Amino acid sequence: MQLSHVSPTAGQWIINACASADPLTVTAQVPVGYERYVRILHPALDEDDQQVTWAAVAASRNHILTAADLFETVAGLDSAGNPVAEDAWVDTDLPLDELPENLWNQLAQHLIKATAGQKFIAGLWAGYAFIEGGERIQIELEPDASLSEEENQAAYQTALAQAQKPAFSSEDLAQGALELGGGYRNYHLFEVDAAFIANPLWAQTAEGEQRQRPSLAFAADHSWMLSTEPYDDCTIVGGPAALIDAILRDPSLEAIEVGEFTRIGHSN
Incomplete structure (x- = not known):
């Protein structure tokens, strides 16, 4: 499984393509120009x-x-x-703010098939505390009755220091995040392979495995792109007709086709 940081410049094409889009339309998230678009509803x-x-x-x-x-x-x-x-x-x-694991795994198979052996770029939302660690992460530790108060405090500080370690190196974090605007739309980018797309694992931390679904992903040739905005109720994919048809036909995915200029939240 491959997971390697890449510069946020790998996503500059998204910024350029979406710069003039109406912020309420599909193409504010997934650039204009794809053959078709689909909205996958989170249960x-x-x-x-x-x-x-x-x-x-x-x-x-x-x-x-x-x-x-x-x-x-x-x-x-x-x-x-x-x-x-x-x-x-x-x-x-x-609804969940990301596709549950079982549905992501199903969607990933369609994305992998459409990508024909290429690499993928996957974006991890920069707001997760585990990425940079630090004081945002706090823990609870039950005191051990066999230890003194001082020993329990020392054990707590050791566990806290472990939990607050950043998941990624300072060199990786120094590359910065892709800034798509709107406050929350900031993503660390990684080059990943099909195995990662199928079963994401960003890091193993003191809190366990970090398996958040990518907030954005695209094929290396930009032939398709996926976007899940922070706290949103759906995932949007733009790409070739064959990919969109496969998603729409999948009975496990609740998907509905949208247009480039569909204004989400403005159904009436």
Whole structure:
């Protein structure tokens, strides 16, 4: 499995292509010019942590799901997840802010097939605390009854220092992040292979394996691109018709085709 930092200049083409796009349209995330685009909807979770599709929520309210809908519109909720309609769907949390692992693995197979042995560039959102470590990371450690207060404090400080270690070297972090604007849209870029795309593992830290899904990814030749905005309810892919068709036909993925200028959140 390959994972190597690359300069944020590897994503400059995205900045250039999206600079003049309407910030509410698909092409503010995935550049204009791809043959087709698709929006993959992130499931919500019910009380038993089972995945719930948007279609199930829409059907419960006789809502016709459109390409531009936000989950809140479908469910009759406000942006905080509070009901604003009498028939609001209240049996789940808001959708996950990334595709769950099982759905990512399925999507990755389509991306790998469309890439024909090329390398990939994958972006990790720069806001994860484990990347740089430091004081943002705090831990709890149960005192050991067999140790003195001083010994417990020393054990805590040792564990805290381990947890606060950065996941990546200072040389890698010095390259900086790709800045796409909008406050949260900052990503560390890596060259990765198909094995990584299929099963991402960014780092092994004191908190365990860091397996966040890439927030953006693209083939080395830019033939397709994927984007999941921080805290968003969907993943958008632009690419050739064969790739988009494969995603739309996959019964495990809840996907809906969008246009270059679809304005997400403006369905009415």
